[in-house]
Amino acid sequence: MELQQMRYVVEVAETNSFTRAAERCRVVQSALSHQIARLERELGAKLFERTSRRVRLTPAGAAFLPAARQCLDAADRAAAEVAAAVGEVRGRLAVGLIPTVAAVDIPGALRDFRQRYPAVRISLRVGASENLVEQVKQGAIEVAFLGLPTTARPEGVAAHELGRDRLVAVVAQDHPLAAEPAVTLRRLATEVFVDLPAGTAGRIQSDLAFSAAGLSRDVAFEVTTADYIARLVAPGLAVAMLPSAYVPQLTGASVTTIEVTDAPARVEHVAWSRVNLTPAGKAFLGILGIPTTGSAVETG
Structure with missing residues (x-):
């Protein structure tokens, strides 16, 4: 089982198309199909149902997909950690934020971050505070900007108060x-x-x-x-x-x-996972002048 095969499976699952998945992976469709068929033989189960009109995950494929994503994330994290050890920050940075974040100039912070760390790919996800906290716990996002009532705090994550x-x-x-x-x-x-x-x-x-x-x-x-x-x-x-x-x-x-x-x-917080914080996440918090050790508070 190879990481590239897992990437192909993830792309087909996300696009519901072998053709679009091949385009995104920049390979010919026959090569992508061959590698997925090879993986299916190794696993002893079909991962996709293919018809002339659609492609969809089989129950076995649905069971395989989350683990495949975790493996790919772990591989990306390992590469990023090695790069950071030799002084280079790369990989990905997923930032979650509420629609009304105001305590931090997010576009300005991202501009400064990109100028300093151009090798990092950035994604933004807008959502509700409670959902963003869960995504931080799961490792889906590195840093989240939250807005909570004064009586609440982010639970199960490291957090720093930004303003009231x-x-x-x-x-x-x-x-x-x-x-x-x-x-x-x-x-x-x-x-x-x-x-x-x-x-x-x-x-x-x-x-x-x-x-x-x-x-x-x-x-x-x-x-x-x-x-x-x-x-x-x-x-x-x-x-x-x-x-x-x-x-x-x-x-x-x-x-x-x-x-x-x-x-x-309301209180605005920035939250992150001390366990799964990537080098890119730590660097982004550093751009904002937010400590990730010492004065940071872990709640929950």
Whole structure:
């Protein structure tokens, strides 16, 4: 069993096509098909069902795929560790972030990182804080930028607090509240809201604030990105609550922000795994001036 054979299997599984997989691997299709057939003979099981219209994993293929990915990740990690030992940082850097990250200039940090470590391939994944923490634990991403209520901390990972912020109300420019200098949660509770999906950390901080005040609200719209929250607020479909430090990033959105006198706060963290942190991940945290030993806190 060879690593290249595993790469071929992963590519076919991801593209559902031997042709596209061969193109991505930069080999002729016959060579890719031959190597997968050779691997299937060695394993004694078919990994793919092939028809004239589609390619899909067999149960044996579905069982093989996660282990194949782990082997490839381990091989890449081994190569990166050797390179780091001789002073070169390469490999991959997968960064996860919430849609409203504001405590760090991510594009600026990535620019500085790329200038210093051009051999590293970078991927960005946007998601909810709790999902990003799980991906850090699993080794799918090296570094994650999170936003959590003040009562919560990332669990099971190393973490460093980046900053604290309060939520502000975001309304359409012609909304009756737009001229107010400040507003209370009780007044906002009479409005229709757009917010992140129920159960996500970004949503929970607002839900807890209204609940603690003995209030309920109507969240008629749920979206997964803060930019789209603003797009629903601008025409007056709903109001929202977003971190004050993030709102200036809503370029082009015709919205107005209002202070909320009893607004909830949130804490932004950066999280990583002390066990699986790659040289590229450590270097990226170094660009940000974040220690990975000593003052870093491991939670959970």
